[in-house]
Amino acid sequence: MQIYELLKKDHREVKKMFEQAQGALDDGNLFEAEKVFYKIRTELTAHSKSEEEVFYQPLKALARDEKSEELSWEGQEEHHVIALLLNELSRISVNEDAWKAKLTVLSELVDHHVEEEEGEIFKVAKKHFSDAEAEEIAEQMTALKERYKTMIDDALEEDVEIFTHPMRKIPSEGLRPSA
Secondary structure, three states: OOHHHHHHHHHHHHHHHHHHHHHHHHOOOHHHHHHHHHHHHHHHHHHHHHHHHHHHHHHHHHOOOHHHHHHHHHHHHHHHHHHHHHHHHHHOOOOOHHHHHHHHHHHHHHHHHHHHHHHHHHHHHHHHOOHHHHHHHHHHHHHHHHHHHHHHHHHHHOOOOOOOOOOOOOOOOOOOOOO
16 A cells, blocks of 8 residues: 555544544534544544654655645644644533534644645655655554554553644654653
8 A cells, every 4th residue: 555545544534533523512422522532633643743754754855846845844834733723622621612613623624634635745745756665655654653643542641741743753762761
């Protein structure tokens, strides 16, 4: 599988999660909406961070034209705004009026990001990555995304604040700093 198919698969899964959260809100089931939101948060955070490391950074390094570089930066900045909204939603109660509004804005931002990524950014990437490279990037992203999910789950268990800046990378020595 190439990176393009993997990203599309991730995008579809997150879209379904947003629909589940919205459905729960429409039914008045705030507990379920919040539960689905935390799945969205984990998925989007792991997806964004791993995608930036193995897809956007190499693409930006290979980009020889202004448009390609601009698209890479734009994608990364959208990830940053997504991270900010995820953290805002995590800090307020699902009972607050702003929670539903922020979730809607987050969903719309993700939709916009997906549309641009699957359109313009994929076109640029296909010019720069060979088929073999696109497959290797998908494998790297899958492994890295799982590591990020583990880090996020560990942070939640320990009640540690989830990191907000999408450019922070996984420690190369492992998931936890040595004591």
